Amino acid sequence: MLSRLSRFDLSSLVFVRPCRTISVTYTIVQRLSAYEWHGCSRVLDDAQILNVARRLYALRSSIPLTREIHPRYCPSICSFTDEHSKKIDFTYVRPLEHDNMCVTFLARRNDSGQRIVVKFARRCGVEAHIFMAKEGLAPQLFCHQRLGSGYGDLALVVMEYVDGQTLYDLHGSDELPQDICLAIRAALDKLESESYIMPDLRRQNLMVTRGGEPRIIDFDWVCKEGSGARYPCHLSRDIWARSGAKEYAVIERIHQENMFQKL
Secondary structure (H helix, E strand, C coil): CHHHHHCCCHHHCCEECCEEEEECCCEEEEECCCCEECCCCCCCCHHHHHHHHHHHHHHHHHHHHHHCCCCCCCCCCCEEECCCCCEEEEEEEEECCCCCCCCEEEEEECCCCCEEEEEEECCCCHHHHHHHHHCCCCCCEEEEEECCHHHCCCEEEEEECCCEEEHHHHHCCCCCCHHHHHHHHHHHHHHHCCCEECCCCCHHHEEEECCCCEEECCCCCCEECCCCCECCCCCCHHHHHHHCCCCCCECCHHHHHHHHHCC
16 A cells, blocks of 8 residues: 555645545535645655555545444434533434534433433534523523534534524514514613624524513524624625625624614
8 A cells, every 4th residue: 555655646646535424314424534635745755655544544444334334313422411510311303404414403301301402513602692591582501512623623502492483484584573573672682781792693593482482592603792703704695695794704793783684
């Protein structure tokens, strides 16, 4: 293998990124490493050749294992640590988004059977979530913990399950009732009282309980005004059109207000 790798010439230079694929109800592909340079462009290139050889050897050795059937239909994280440092095991029930990129799941605690929401996020306005939960305007937050570099620095977020419907499920693209708009305005004013901004104010991130009470259910990008927090580099066209923000723009209150006007 080493001799083959070392004989690459300039006509066969290539970047390779190893990936793993899982077939569940659809195909999931995850990166195993960054792009690897598989060319031979330096005189003293032993370290790079050995590095590539190790990765290819590991990949070849793992191929027989992929022929086994693994009963994994949900992410491998099946427990969280609560505020009392107690480990809580849970079982996934179903995804909560109608999308192959879903990262939010309905689950049940194994000890009590309580329904909970399990979510994976890169960032989360934890303080804002806790504040709004105390005000009765968000589900209770049970856990927020970083999963480490092995999971791309994702965070596990576990929260109370809200028995209700999102504004999108309730009203689609129809005009919202006046009482709903007033309730959302009051929730935004409550956030503003603590200098928080809700930069992703869309109907799918807002719920109404069976009792008609509003809840904010997505705090991924919620931040303090003036903190310098930014929108992601890859901003969806829907958010761009509603907020007026550009990709990687600093989050400002005007973005929230623009989205409220187009809610």
